[in-house]
Amino acid sequence: xxxxxxxxxxxxxxxxxxxxxxxxxxxxxxxxxxxxxxxxxxxxxxxxxxxxxxxxxxxxxxxxxxxxxxxxxxxxxxxxxxxxxxxxxxxxxxxxxxxxxxxxxxxxxxxxxxxxxxxxxxxxxxxxxxxxxxxxxxxxxxxxxxxxxxxxxxxxxxxxxxxxxxxxxxxxxxxxxxxxxxxxxxxxxxxxxxxxxxxxxxxxxxxxxxxxxxxxxxxxxxxxxxxxxxxxxxxxxxxxxxxxxxxxxxxxxxxxxxxxxxxxxxxxxxxxxxxxxxxxxxxxxxxxxxxxxxxxxxxxxxxxxxxxxxxxxxxxxxx
Amino acid sequence: xxxxxxxxxxxxxxxxxxxxxxxxxxxxxxxxxxxxxxxxxxxxxxxxxxxxxxxxxxxxxxxxxxxxxxxxxxxxxxxxxxxxxxxxxxxxxxxxxxxxxxxxxxxxxxxxxxxxxxxxxxxxxxxxxxxxxxxxxxxxxxxxxxxxxxxxxxxxxxxxxxxxxxxxxxxxxxxxxxxxxxxxxxxxxxxxxxxxxxxxxxxxxxxxxxxxxxxxxxxxxxxxxxxxxxxxxxxxxxxxxxxxxxxxxxxxxxxxxxxxxxxxxxxxxxxxxxxxxxxxxxx
Numbered sequence: 200x201x202x203x204x205x206x207x208x209x210x211x212x213x214x215x216x217x218x219x220x221x222x223x224x225x226x227x228x229x230x231x232x233x234x235x236x237x238x239x240x241x242x243x244x245x246x247x248x249x250x251x252x253x254x255x256x257x258x259x260x261x262x263x264x265x266x267x268x269x270x271x272x273x274x275x276x277x278x279x280x281x282x283x284x285x286x287x288x289x290x291x292x293x294x295x296x297x298x299x300x301x302x303x304x305x306x307x308x309x310x311x312x313x314x315x316x317x318x319x320x321x322x323x324x325x326x327x328x329x330x331x332x333x334x335x336x337x338x339x340x341x342x343x344x345x346x347x348x349x350x351x352x353x354x355x356x357x358x359x360x361x362x363x364x365x366x367x368x369x370x371x372x373x374x375x376x377x378x379x380x381x382x383x384x385x386x387x388x389x390x391x392x393x394x395x396x397x398x399x400x401x402x403x404x405x406x407x408x409x410x411x412x413x414x415x416x417x418x419x420x421x422x423x424x425x426x427x428x429x430x431x432x433x434x435x436x437x438x439x440x441x442x443x444x445x446x447x448x449x450x451x452x453x454x455x456x457x458x459x460x461x462x463x464x465x466x467x468x469x470x471x472x473x474x475x476x477x478x479x480x481x482x483x484x485x486x487x488x489x490x491x492x493x494x495x496x497x498x499x500x501x502x503x504x505x506x507x508x509x510x511x512x513x514x515x516x517x518x
Numbered sequence: 519x520x521x522x523x524x525x526x527x528x529x530x531x532x533x534x535x536x537x538x539x540x541x542x543x544x545x546x547x548x549x550x551x552x553x554x555x556x557x558x559x560x561x562x563x564x565x566x567x568x569x570x571x572x573x574x575x576x577x578x579x580x581x582x583x584x585x586x587x588x589x590x591x592x593x594x595x596x597x598x599x600x601x602x603x604x605x606x607x608x609x610x611x612x613x614x615x616x617x618x619x620x621x622x623x624x625x626x627x628x629x630x631x632x633x634x635x636x637x638x639x640x641x642x643x644x645x646x647x648x649x650x651x652x653x654x655x656x657x658x659x660x661x662x663x664x665x666x667x668x669x670x671x672x673x674x675x676x677x678x679x680x681x682x683x684x685x686x687x688x689x690x691x692x693x694x695x696x697x698x699x700x701x702x703x704x705x706x707x708x709x710x711x712x713x714x715x716x717x718x719x720x721x722x723x724x725x726x727x728x729x730x731x732x733x734x735x736x737x738x739x740x741x742x743x744x745x746x747x748x749x750x751x752x753x754x755x756x757x758x759x760x761x762x763x764x765x766x767x768x769x770x771x772x773x774x775x776x777x778x779x780x781x782x783x784x785x786x787x788x789x790x791x792x793x794x795x796x797x798x799x800x801x
Contacts, residue, residue, distance in 0.1 A: 265646020
């Protein structure tokens with residue numbers, strides 16, 4: 200039985216900062232742009248060591264996306280950094296035309312996604328970004344689960360060609376994967392083997408799913424936990440392989456049910472393997488101010504909600 | 519020293535490209551002839567005299583001058599210019615705006631049309647892209663220049679001013695922007711829709727070197743662009759306010775916003791072509 204524990208908590212955005220800094224050393228074509236949030240995005244180390252390749256754009260995100268698209272012409276690999284809300288909704292048309300439709304090798308790196316942003320409230324807690332970004336043709340969408348995986352995902356993006364969206368967050372969160380755990384874009388990461396129900400999670404909620412699994416196991420329920428760190432392209436093979444075994448699934452994400460991971464899984468299952476599915480996600484509402492833990496609880500994204508959804512979907516499977 | 523332009527040949531090219539434009543928009547009964555005709559002299563001056571460019575296109579364009587069209591709706595003039603410059607066969611102009619064509623309504627890289635480096639059409643984005651490309655040239659120690667054309671109505675987009683502020687602050691002095699200052703936009707005269715007020719003073723106050731020239735005289739365009747080139751490398755971005763007339767070269771299309779995005783019918787085409795001599799040969 201695989202067990203995950205943690206001795207340290209760290210924010211996923213720091214994983215991005217560390218990965219970006221490492222990439223700066225590895226590849227002189229990597230450049231970074233930031234719209235007045237260098238500290239929040241943990242881009243200081245890159246800025247300090249590679250000042251000629253760091254571009255402060257000021258509070259002008261639309262221009263930042265255009266600059267990044269232009270910088271690819273001549274071989275640079277731009278990583279843009281701002282909050283997830285300003286990385287997506289605010290600049291959707293710039294991303295759509297100048298980056299995605301134009302096939303530019305820009306990596307859109309977005310922090311403070313979801314309700315775990317906390318006290319800043321709903322203006323900043325974007326819960327629609329995965330949906331917006333995955334709808335863009337050719338856009339890769341990655342939502343890593345902890346510090347180590349965010350660092351690994353950032354490093355992987357340095358070698359990936361094409362537009363990509365990397366979503367991470369603000370709160371201090373358990374580091375439960377090891378630094379050397381393999382990470383491949385588009386390849387789901389099976390965390391725990393199980394046979395009764397498949398739990399598919401992304402981002403911070405992978406840890407919540409692991410916590411839920413332990414409690415389900417105590418009730419004699421064997422849950423398989425899979426980290427779908429890449430929402431697009433979806434690792435359909437891994438998803439179907441698990442669900443053909445367990446015959447039911449729960450998805451977990453810090454995002455609207457509309458357009459998120461659950462939506463991708465529901466589409467896949469309805470087409471290829473109709474199966475009872477429950478979604479742990481935000482249900483067509485905006486967030487609000489509060490602590491991350493309070494908000495996860497209030498918006499139905501806590502481990503208890505995952506357990507409840509698993510029990511419900513198991514009942515549906517039997518029926 | 520810049521070489522002397524062959525003005526007779528350049529004028530012939532401009533007339534032929536104007537013929538191409540009206541024939542293209544007539545054939546598919548859609549597209550934007552007005553701004554395209556107004557900018558034909560600029561495109562000819564740029565591609566046939568000013569730019570160092572290679573019709574054997576590659577995306578990175580290292581050691582070449584780069585051109586971006588931000589007001590992508592005037593794609594007919596760009597496509598005709600690219601074809602006449604040897605980027606692709608002029609016969610392909612006949613596919614403009616048709617199914618499975620590389621000549622999309624608005625310019626795109628998606629179908630791999632040589633000469634296009636970014637999609638444009640949704641306004642306000644091209645200056646940012648051009649500034650980014652200019653910064654990459656600096657990083658690559660590539661001394662060639664980046665050119666971008668915008669519309670005047672497009673100056674109403676906020677992103678233009680984000681890019682304007684950024685370029686001046688960062689001393690992007692390997693960039694020459696030009697505004698097609700024809701005073702017209704879809705709904706009417708720019709002054710009536712949303713006035714740009716003192717556009718020259720705006721750009722100057724944003725820290726740019728601002729030039730003005732007539733865009734419907736090839737010689738004046740060449741002198742204006744050569745002058746702008748001489749102003750690069752001095753720590754400031756350069757912009758040209760280029761006065762043009764929408765529809766220039768076809769009398770009934772001039773002096774109005776009406777032909778911004780309307781195609782001529784058969785009779786109107788005949789009337790237009792009668793004013794534009796076939797100089798190089800139709801596609």
